[in-house]
Amino acid sequence: MADTSLHPDAVAALVEGRHGDPFAVLGPRDGRVRVLLPGARGVEVVTRKGAAPLSQAHPAGLFEGPLAETPYLLRIDWGGTTQEVEDVYAFPPLLGELDLHLLGEGTHQDIGRCLGAHPCVVEGVRGVRFALWAPNARRVSVVGDFNGWDGRRNPMRLRHEAGVWEIFIPRLGPGAIYKFELLDPNGSLLPLKADPCAWQAEVPPATGSIVVDTAAIRPPKPRARPPGMENQPFSVYEVHAGSWMRGPDNSTLSWEELGDKLIPYVTGMGFTHVEFLPVMAHPFGGSWGYQPLGQFAPHAPFGPPEHFQRLVARCHEAGLGVILDWVPAHFPTDTHGLARFDGTALYEHADPREGFHHDWNTLIFNLGRREVRNFLMGSAVHWLETYGADALRVDAVASMLYRDYSRPHDQWIPNIHGGRENLESISFLQELSRVIAERCPGKLLIAEESTAFPGVTRKADEGGLGFDFKWNMGWMHDTLHYMERDPIYRQYQHGGMTFGMVYAFTEKFMLPLSHDEVVHGKGSLIGKMPGDDWQKFANLRAYLSFMWTHPGKKLLFMGGEFAQWREWNHDRSLDWHLLDQAPHAGLQRMLRDLNRLYREMPALHALDCDPAGFRWVVLDDNANSVFAFLRFGPEGTPPALVVSNMTPVTRQGYRIGLPSGGAWREVFNSDAGIYGGSNNGNGGMVHAVAEPAHGFDASVGLELPGLSTLVLVPAEG
Structure with a gap:
């Protein structure tokens, strides 16, 4: 009979949590079974023929013994409690060859339903399938309350073709909190990592990922949209979900409460769309979502993902389109996140001259790596398909397009031609536009892009980036600079109001008065206006009216429609009590009438992008x-x-x-x-x-x- 005992080195690697191929040594084989259950007092194998104890092969929790037949259960004595469960290492590989091939070449468009945690049934057993891309890790384990957060209990199987680790944990279900424990290429233990593809995260400051019944969150039926949005009224109300309105105790509203109050307000004001600052899970509320780590998970303080999906559906039922800010440029350095995920620069560039944003202290996605592009592409499709969003407003596009963005002359690396353009980012954005057009017809991409980069809204097949609209940051800065001047001096700044028409039809533009203009000491819109209070309101009324009648789609950040005096604070509600005062209520009424006029009068919108x-x-x-x-x-x-x-x-x-x-x-x-x-x-x-x-x-x-x-x-x- 063949010797089935393990070499002492293999035993040591198992019990010390260093073994990189647990499926090769654990589970059933050659009429025997071997399990590693640290902390167990004893283990029995239970089959139709009865129960038989396993022998302790190592005091750290390694048990083995004969296996009479399959299927079988493990009856585990935890010292006071007994658990019966299937053996994790008795299940076969889970990801199919097509999944692995697409993951390997970076073309898997359903990455959010392939990687991550997904409840499923394997060989008649309910549980959760976990999959994680970490090609350079020496060992990866799923940890959580279900295994005492012990990385030795559930080390995963490496699918070498794609650098993906996978495991099926039986009898686990939605609601389970988990992370991944990884050993880096040198065998050192990394900080526990949240799941990059998790559909739900814990409420910060907790950092765990949560298993979601992903099969139950089905993509909604595609929404019918008029063709050619450049010819349609497009008036956007920009919202930070956590501070638009708060409860009496300054608590944030849930997705459901927000829907109850926000939707009738925005539709009543006559806006055609609501745009949310990033709703993707982020560890620090002060980033407003612009430093996300959960590219597939709605931010947890507002409720579970199915509630966010319902909010989008309710907006659609009310005739309101939904735009989500989305951040594929960079991510924060939190140790539980993507930074040096498997001990190497996996998602980011290794060289800080390419991989670190000094402005934001963040890491830059390596868009030259096919798996990273695939990860972000999958995220974009996820928000448009699974949640039904109508558009993504892509943040910080300018920082993606130029390798020398906000860098000293000696702190950036030229492209292969010696230039400053980031060819990998340009290629990614072009590919993104093609994928969205094919996979999500009718959905829009909007660029926050502040430079004169040519062809932002030209089709990718024609050499452009493929966006549907571009924020006209130049118009915003020029006109605000004009309006901030005392009227007696405006004659010397006249071009601030007219220069935008010199280039108005070089792109398909959206005119934004965004959150960026009412933070960081910039004050509020009404606060920028000169003169006494009456003149401030008159100035703002005239300016917003000029904007609503000027070529270009419209975007206004919350609070601007009723002239909030205070600079926006993400930790406080808007000052709704101001509407008890006539000047504020009057401005709000004017915005409502402007939106009506804008929608009803073709001259004000139908040829916005046509000279x-x-x-x-x-x-x-x-x-x-x-x-x-x-x-x-x-x-x-x-x-x-x-x-x-x-x-x-x-x-x-x-x-x-x-x-x-x-x-x-x-x-x-x-x-x-x-x-x-x-x-x-x-x-x-x-x-x-x-x-x-x-x-x-x-x-x-x-x-x-x-x-x-x-x-x-x-x-x-």
């Missing part, structure tokens, strides 16, 4: 700080004349050329009394006469209230 939709009428009146332009819609729809007076001086009889004579209706006036204004204007109607002006045969003399924006349309329209 045929815009014409300057008054471009160079810097002495009076007056701007006027026409917006056009599809043929057969009426144009709109927009006039802004950015001084507190009322202009009487200000003559403006018009494309047609006759009656024109004043359909919007930011100085209206119901908005908190002085109620000056043109009485709702004006009549153009045959007096040439600004290249037109007809013109009209308008009263332009101080610090106001007006919108007029032909009366017959």
Whole structure:
């Protein structure tokens, strides 16, 4: 009979938790069974023929003995309690050859349902299948309450083809908290790691991963969307879920409570979409989600993943689109996260000149590595498919595109051609756009990109990056710089309001007034406006009206719609009590009316990305700080004349050329009394006469209230 005893070195490796191939020595083989159960007093093998004790082969918990038949159970005496369970090491390999092949070549588009923890049934037994990419680890174990957090109990099987470790743990189910214990290539024990592909994480500061019934979270039915969003009204309300509104005790709202309050508010305000700052699990709330570690898990303090999925569904039921901020550029250095995950620079670059962001003290994803690209690609698809989000707004794209981003001249490495462009990131973003277009048709990608990089919204097959829209950061900075000036000096900054039209149609733009403009000492939007309180509100009304009528889709961060005085604080609710005061309520009402006008009037949205939709009428009146332009819609729809007076001086009889004579209706006036204004204007109607002006045969003399924006349309329209 063959000798089945283990070599002493193998025994030592097992009991010391150093053995890299436990399935080769544990479990059933050659009519015997061997188990490692540290802390067990005794073990019996239970079959249909009865129970038989195993002999202790090592005092650290190694037991072995004859196996009469299969299947079998292990009856374990833990010293006061007895457990009957299947032997982990009796189960076969789990991942199929196709999964391993796709993982190996970095093209597995369902990585979130392949790697991670997934309840399933194997050979009639319910349990959880774990899989983890860690190709350089010497040993990987699943640890949790279910095994006393002892890495010797459940070391995993390495599937060498893909560098993936796997194991099936019977009788485990949803709700179990777990982590991974790894030995690095030198055999040193690493800090316990959270699961990069977990669908749920513990509430910080706890750092464990939680098993979720992933099969029960089925992708929702795709939402019908109008084609060509560049021709549709697109008005976005940007929200930080933890501080939009809080409970009476300053507690954060759950996903369900947020849905109860946020959805009717946003739809009532007339926005078409809500955009959430990153909802992906993150260890530090002060990062607002922009330093995530859970690329597949909604942030735990708000509730379980199925509740977030329901929030998205409720938004859709109310006709509201959902955009999620998503961060594929970098990740935090927390030891339980992705940093040196298997003891090597696995997800990040090894060289800090490529792999470390000094601005944010974060690590940069190595997008030249196919498995890392696959991980992020899978995350993007996960949020769009599993949760039904309508778009991803990709954060910090500029930092991805340039190797010298925010680096001294001697602290970056050129690309293979000697240039500063990050070719790997460019390729990743192009591939991402192709995958989303094929896998998730109708879903959008929006870039937060602050440079003049060409072709951000050009199709990837045409040499662009493939985004659907790009945040126009230049417009935001230029116009805010203008509005912050005292009106007496605005004549010298006139180009701040007009320069955006020089490049307005080089990309498909979204005009953002985002969270970045109301933090870090920048104050609030209303706080940026000059003058006394009345002038501050008038300035902000005129500015937001200029923005809503300007070419480009719209985005406004929460609180801006009612002029919150205080700078945004992520640990506090917005100051909703301000709506008891008339100026704040008036501004909110104006935003509601602007959204309605924007949606209902094709001239204000249908040709946002087409130069045929815009014409300057008054471009160079810097002495009076007056701007006027026409917006056009599809043929057969009426144009709109927009006039802004950015001084507190009322202009009487200000003559403006018009494309047609006759009656024109004043359909919007930011100085209206119901908005908190002085109620000056043109009485709702004006009549153009045959007096040439600004290249037109007809013109009209308008009263332009101080610090106001007006919108007029032909009366017959």
